[in-house]
Amino acid sequence: MLGGFFLVKQMSENKIVELAKEQALVLDCGKSLKSIKTAYTTYGKLNATKDNAILICHALTGDQYVASKHPITKKEGWWSYIVGPEKPIDTNKFFVVCPNVIGGCMGSTGPKEVNSETGKEYGTDFPVITIADMVRAQKLLIDYLGIEKIFCVTGGSMGGMLVLEWLSKFPKMVHSAIPIATATNHSAQNIALNELARQSIMADPNWNSGNYYNSDNKPLKGLSVARMAAHISYLSKDALHSKFGRNLQDKNSLDYSFDADFQIESYLRHQGFTFVDRFDANSYLYITRAMDYFDVSSSNNGSLIESFKNTSSKVLCISFTSDWLYPTSENKKIVKVFNALGINVSFIEIETDGGHDSFLLEEPKLFEAMQGFIKSTYENL
Amino acid sequence: MSLINEKKDFKIIADLIPTKSSVIDVGCNDGSLLEFLKEEKDIDGRGMEIDQQKVQLCLSKGISVIEGDADLDLYDYPDNLFDYSILTYTLQATKSPKNVLSELVRISSKAIISFPNFGHWKIATSLLLKRKMPISEKLSYSWHETPNLHFCTINDFIDLCDEVGIRIEKQANLKTNKLNKFNGKNLLNSYFNEVGLFLVSKIKN
Structure with a gap:
């Protein structure tokens, strides 16, 4: 107690x-x-x-x-x-x-x-x-x-x-x-993945050049897809395989449609949907940009040694x-x-x-x- | 399993190292040698260890340790970063003892190397009389499960040092716990020392 x-x-x-x-x-x-x-x-x-x-x-x-x-x-x-x-x-x-x-x-x-x-x-x-x-x-x-x-x-x-x-x-x-x-610093691959996320946000018509705060329609789909793409990069191939494999979601056979047939699709969609409740699309743009621009040595002409020379x-x-x-x-x-x-x-x-x-x-x-x-x-x- | 005899080996190694030296222990095990040297000689110590469980132990003792492989990760250190590098009972388990030796004397002014001597009379007799791979206190694995890849005798080690431009400064006699000035090959040494322990440095061009 x-x-x-x-x-x-x-x-x-x-x-x-x-x-x-x-x-x-x-x-x-x-x-x-x-x-x-x-x-x-x-x-x-x-x-x-x-x-x-x-x-x-x-x-x-x-x-x-x-x-x-x-x-x-x-x-x-x-x-x-x-x-x-x-x-x-x-x-x-x-x-x-x-x-x-x-x-x-x-x-x-x-x-x-x-x-x-x-x-x-x-x-x-x-x-x-x-x-x-x-x-x-x-x-x-x-x-x-x-x-x-x-x-x-x-x-x-x-x-x-x-x-x-x-x-x-x-x-x-x-x-x-x-x-x-x-x-x-961010590698080309890191930047590429972030650009994919930003483009999906900006491709959502509701994004409206970032002016959506007073609108009923927010760029939730774009943000959701951005999250889905990012989420894949957070997991390993082996983890995805052991968790989902090619298992189907609540069904026994393929639907021959674009619904979420596979568990992994359903999982990613869920990750996307729930994310938009707690995150702002513009923040996603700004923070990913900050990560892409990151190079801890940039203020020292690219020298990491110079960048950390006073670190003890x-x-x-x-x-x-x-x-x-x-x-x-x-x-x-x-x-x-x-x-x-x-x-x-x-x-x-x-x-x-x-x-x-x-x-x-x-x-x-x-x-x-x-x-x-x-x-x-x-x-x- | 630790091959090292903590009381004897630690003391001899400490005797070789001046106070406040910077030291890297390659294959530092659970960090006990570094702790001992910190206590005895107030060294600035770093460790490298391939076994993650032992890396965790070092971390919990406050030792700065890199999870790494002597064959691969010594290249990451600049020339002469340390005063001393230490490699105890690890040389025979490396893929390339030659490269590891060269790297040790590159990253430090002096290196302390110890290894089980395959020329010891007990080992020689086991091969000669029993026709069996020797198993002893210092070489406790069966031939099919040993992590040791490159056995050598004290004389082999001396030859290798010659070949890669390394000067042997001192040799320890772990029986008498004495450090002796190195006076070249000596058959008795190779017969009666179970362990070779040497202080070496790079011959400057």
């Missing part, structure tokens, strides 16, 4: 803070944003020495509900397996912060929020943002929370890109980091054998650069057929690696 009560007390309600009120944040595109709203959750308590903060960076379609019930889907937080009491990111011990990125659609400044200058939703008037811009906005939040040095920054996929950006741009603020299933954090890189979206080779590239710089880097490749999405699954080896690294690193602080 007491434990349960304690847990509830530690669980965070969604908070929204407005930052950069005086001085606008200058973005990579040259434009600037003022009065940036960041929606975030926190778990646990910041200790007196403020050395127990963990920043969690979410992926493309993630949000701040990392370990609490999602207000729309009513599902458990997306990383409840990893974040919570006695878990690798132990909320009894650590102060966990998880902000929704700018450009997102769960309360942080983004295309669906109202532009105070015009009184209307931004839509596609929202400036094109980058991963670095997201990190700049996160830094405003960390400053606001009074944290000078974050104990650990972690995240998978796009979250991993944010981690790398933190390590490169604010190295003195990061004690340790766990980038998971990520890359130092302890780092654990994690990849998954069946991840073809951000494969082990891309993650090893990070390890190679960190090794060359003498950074305290560890690396583990987890064998699984779960594909890219493995970091979101209940993967015991991920649990063990994160717990071992975080615990020992905090003990040796």
Whole structure:
């Protein structure tokens, strides 16, 4: 009972803070944003020495509900397996912060929020943002929370890109980091898949050049197809095969029609339909663009060595054998650069057929690696 | 199974390494040698280990470890990154001992290498008299299940070092726990040491 009560007390309600009120944040595109709203959750308590903060960076379609019930889907937080009491990111011990990125659609400044200058939703008037811009906005939040040095920054996929950006741009603020299933830049294949998703959104007549917020007709079909395409890239061939094979959906023979004959079709359609309830099509355009533009070395003429030369954090890189979206080779590239710089880097490749999405699954080896690294690193602080 | 005799080998290896050196232990097992060297010599240590269960153990001990393969992943390190590299009882299990040796002396100023000596008299006698592949404390696998690919004797190792331009600086006698200056091949050494343990470095051009 007491434990349960304690847990509830530690669980965070969604908070929204407005930052950069005086001085606008200058973005990579040259434009600037003022009065940036960041929606975030926190778990646990910041200790007196403020050395127990963990920043969690979410992926493309993630949000701040990392370990609490999602207000729309009513599902458990997306990383409840990893974040919570006695878990690798132990909320009894650590102060966990998880902000929704700018450009997102769960309360942080983004295309669906109202532009105070015009009184209307931004839509596609929202400036094109980058991963670095997201990190700049996160830094405003960390400053606001009074944290000078974050104990650990972690995240998978796009979250991993944010981690790398933190390590490169604010190295003195990061004690340790766990980038998971990520890359130092987007490959042509990554960009191609994102372009496919964007084109499907923009091909939906309801998208209406991004002006649909006050319409009854939203680009749900386009967004749904975008999600379906992306979802395929998150899974491995073996996982799809063992889960669905060529099994038929609620029928014994082919229909000779374009209905969802196969289970995999039905599954993907379901993924698409449910996604549109919680995500904004314009946000999808902006965030995928930020990922495509991402190259952590771009401000250093493409030199990864230059980009991380001031990094002294302890780092654990994690990849998954069946991840073809951000494969082990891309993650090893990070390890190679960190090794060359003498950074305290560890690396583990987890064998699984779960594909890219493995970091979101209940993967015991991920649990063990994160717990071992975080615990020992905090003990040796 | 760990071939290493923690008390003896660890102590001798620690004796070879100056305080605060940077060290990579290739095939670092559960990280106990790195921990020992941290304790004794305050080294800045890194590990490489192929077995994921052991990588997990290292992580839980706070050791920086790369899950990797000595045959494939040493190429990722720049020249002279470390003061010392260590390879204990792993050389005989690599696909290319020659390349691994060359890589070790490339990425570090000095390398410490140990391996089971196939020239030891017990092994030689087993082959000679019993006509059976030898099984001993240091070589405990049957021939059909051994992970060891390339057995060598102490004299073979000395020849290989010659061939790839590696200077042997010191040789350990694990019976007497002494480090000796290397004075070239010595038949008695090859007969009576179960283990070869050497400090080597690259001959500079």
